[in-house]
Amino acid sequence: MVSFYYSLRKRNFVRHGSPVKLLQFHEYAAWGGSVLLIVHGGIHFNAILPWLALIMMLVNVGSGLIGKILLKQGGGVETAVASENMNRWRIVHLPVALVFAVLAVLHIITILLFIK
Amino acid sequence: MKTLALALILLVIYTLLSLHNPHAMLSPGDVLAGHGNIRSDCFACHKAFGGLPDQKCMVCHERDKIGVDTSLKTGNQPVLFHHYLTSTACVSCHTDHQGTVAVNRLAFNHSLLPDSITQTCVQCHEPPADTLHTYVSTDCRMCHTTEAWNAGGSFNHDQLQAEIMVNCKACHRPPTDKLHAMAGNSCSECHTVNQWKPASFRHETWFVLDNDHNVDCLTCHNGKSYATYTCYGCHEHSESNIRSEHLEEGITNFSQCIDCHKSARKDDAENKNRRGGGESSHERHNREHDDD
Numbered sequence: 001m002v003s004f005y006y007s008l009r010k011r012n013f014v015r016h017g018s019p020v021k022l023l024q025f026h027e028y029a030a031w032g033g034s035v036l037l038i039v040h041g042g043i044h045f046n047a048i049l050p051w052l053a054l055i056m057m058l059v060n061v062g063s064g065l066i067g068k069i070l071l072k073q074g075g076g077v078e079t080a081v082a083s084e085n086m087n088r089w090r091i092v093h094l095p096v097a098l099v100f101a102v103l104a105v106l107h108i109i110t111i112l113l114f115i116k
Numbered sequence: 117m118k119t120l121a122l123a124l125i126l127l128v129i130y131t132l133l134s135l136h137n138p139h140a141m142l143s144p145g146d147v148l149a150g151h152g153n154i155r156s157d158c159f160a161c162h163k164a165f166g167g168l169p170d171q172k173c174m175v176c177h178e179r180d181k182i183g184v185d186t187s188l189k190t191g192n193q194p195v196l197f198h199h200y201l202t203s204t205a206c207v208s209c210h211t212d213h214q215g216t217v218a219v220n221r222l223a224f225n226h227s228l229l230p231d232s233i234t235q236t237c238v239q240c241h242e243p244p245a246d247t248l249h250t251y252v253s254t255d256c257r258m259c260h261t262t263e264a265w266n267a268g269g270s271f272n273h274d275q276l277q278a279e280i281m282v283n284c285k286a287c288h289r290p291p292t293d294k295l296h297a298m299a300g301n302s303c304s305e306c307h308t309v310n311q312w313k314p315a316s317f318r319h320e321t322w323f324v325l326d327n328d329h330n331v332d333c334l335t336c337h338n339g340k341s342y343a344t345y346t347c348y349g350c351h352e353h354s355e356s357n358i359r360s361e362h363l364e365e366g367i368t369n370f371s372q373c374i375d376c377h378k379s380a381r382k383d384d385a386e387n388k389n390r391r392g393g394g395e396s397s398h399e400r401h402n403r404e405h406d407d408d
Contacts, residue, residue, distance in 0.1 A: 044144070044146050046143065046144045046213075047140070047142050048140055049142060092121055096120050098123050099122070099160075102130075106130060110142050114158060114162045115167060
């Protein structure tokens with residue numbers, strides 16, 4: 001959730017914080033959150049929904065890594081050279097992140113719905 | 117905008133799938149076989165955002181009748197106790213979604229039961245049919261607690277029947293070494309019921325190990341059994357010397373030294389024969405030998 005702050009900053013929904021530093025924070029927070037979710041998931045083979053959410057999380061992480069590679073090709077910062085590739089990549093990354101978010105929120109809602 | 121539309125489409129798809137097959141989409145595990153008829157009816161047990169109220173359970177399971185059917189199936193006398201548990205939620209002890217077969221992952225909380233039930237364990241528990249449990253008293257709590265089968269501490273032998281108390285082999289397998297093979301059934305000569313070790317084996321019953329005889333076991337017991345011994349294992353007693361001394365006194369049977377000599381004291385043989393009455397050549401021999 002906190003890693004999403006970078007996305008808001010990138011789209012000027014918020015104005016506080018350096019985009020470069022927030023990008024680093026975005027990466028670390030995404031890694032940390034993913035590891036925590038894998039630990040939370042454990043080895044359970046039950047309902048489909050949490051598995052879909054977990055799979056989408058992994059797809060999201062993979063998408064993020066591709067974005068990092070594209071950024072490195074541009075010299076470590078989002079230069080004009082890499083800008084076009086990055087814009088194309090965002091067309092995929094944002095929906096992937098959104099699908100993951102929707103599934104995760106649905107998972108949380110269903111847990112609250114049926115909580116003991 | 118396209119992204120939001122995608123999210124909306126996903127929500128609709130997911131909702132339709134959940135309505136079509138809620139068990140596959142949402143259930144954390146299969147329900148008990150007995151709940152198979154409500155497998156896809158989540159709200160038969162769950163209250164939306166309200167947990168698992170007891171009232172939902174009691175639509176099918178009347179508190180006063182819980183256990184009756186089970187008792188009828190097993191043929192045991194029904195032990196009904198759920199009507200005492202008016203302030204305890206069903207889910208404190210019972211759960212589901214762990215598979216079709218019930219798995220007891222929580223220890224049964226006996227403190228929920230009234231004393232009239234907890235004092236008579238055999239109402240609910242079948243006593244073991246092994247040999248040990250046929251000898252002990254019927255008060256299970258002397259060894260077991262409601263928290264654990266093995267309550268810790270040592271077994272209280274006081275509860276055993278008298279005839280079993282003196283027959284250790286009824287419960288304990290005796291060691292197979294030669295020393296114990298000699299001991300027969302007289303375990304209590306060396307061991308107590310409190311613990312196996314230290315054992316109170318008293319060597320002085322046969323021979324006193326004084327300073328002159330504080331030697332390695334093998335010096336005397338050089339055979340394969342502790343039942344046999346020799347006194348010729350050290351330089352002090354040579355066979356020829358012992359023979360000549362005894363024959364001089366007319367003692368011809370001196371193969372079992374400890375029959376007369378219970379220690380290094382030379383008056384042992386004399387005292388032994390005196391207790392037997394009269395003075396024998398053996399006694400005379402020993403007395404004279406002392407004077408040497």
